[in-house]
Amino acid sequence: MAFGLTSPAQPSHEILTLSDYRTRHAQYKQDADLRQLHLRYPFITIWDDHESADNSYHDGAANHTEGVEGKWVDRKAYSQQAYDEWMPIRLPEPGNRNRIFRTLKFGQTAEWILLDTRLYDHDVQAATPVNPLDPSTANADRHMIGDEQRAFLINNMRQSTSQWKLIGNQVVFHQWIIKPFDFPAHTSSMSRCLNGATVCCASVRTRPPASTGPSVPFWNGAALNTCLPLSMY
Incomplete structure (x- = not known):
């Protein structure tokens, strides 16, 4: 399923393969409710990992075995091409399907700042569930977005003249507190969260404040109280 x-x-x-991704998109578009939704409303879209492979990032995915399942660079390109064919967006660089981070301005009311926190420059995630004793969890060299996107985000936050700056991204932009927990191996991540394990998923932003990069200190110091992150996670 x-x-x-x-x-x-x-x-x-x-x-x-490209044929596989096209076929799956086509199946989703056969859903009657989804077709009515597309008919009635415009969509502003960004992809998540589900459009390529589970927990995907720039150089691979948790659910991709290099060689056995082909080359990641090819699989990622296939998923991006099929997405562009079935969920077309106005690419900021025409012909470059790899770049989808962009802005959409709605007068003086709101401006969308859309990011790609999956495929463009996202480093590999920590293990799931997150192990607070694993050094990679607090590794300051891991990044959710690279220098190019960070500059794009900060510059647009600073320069926007709209009342509301809406940041659309795929991964929760949020500091989580990690608590130790001891659950059976078969317990689902959701059950662990509901029963008090504060961090269960490596996709969520879990690095400590000192290593979140320049964007968070800028945000805290710029009085941008009309800036609202909206994550699809």
Whole structure:
């Protein structure tokens, strides 16, 4: 089964090729409710890891085995091409499907600042569930976005003249407090969260404040109280 589908997934195997990704997108678009939704409302979209492979990042994915499942660079390109064909957006660099971070301005009321915190320059995530004793959890060299996107974000936050700056991204931009927990190995991540384990998923932003990069200190010091992150996680 594919996420959200009530019928067997098409294709039935893990999607790896351009044809596979096209077929899965086509199946989703057969859903009557989704078709009505597209008919009635415009969409502002950014992809998440589910459009390529689970917990994907710039150089790979948790659910990708290099060689056995082909080359990640090819698989990522296939997923991006199929997404562009079925969920077209106005690319900021025409022809460059790899770059989807962009801005959309709605007069003086609001400006969307859309990021790619998955495929463009996101480093590998920590393990899931997060282990607070694992040095990689607090490694200041890991980044959710690189220098180019960080500059893009900060510059647009600073220069926007709209009342509301809405930041759309895929990964929760939020400092989580890690508490130790001891659950059976088969317990789901959601159950662990509901039962008091504060951090269960490595996709959530978990690095300490000192290593979150220049964007957070800038945000705290710029009195940008009309800036609102909206994460799809």
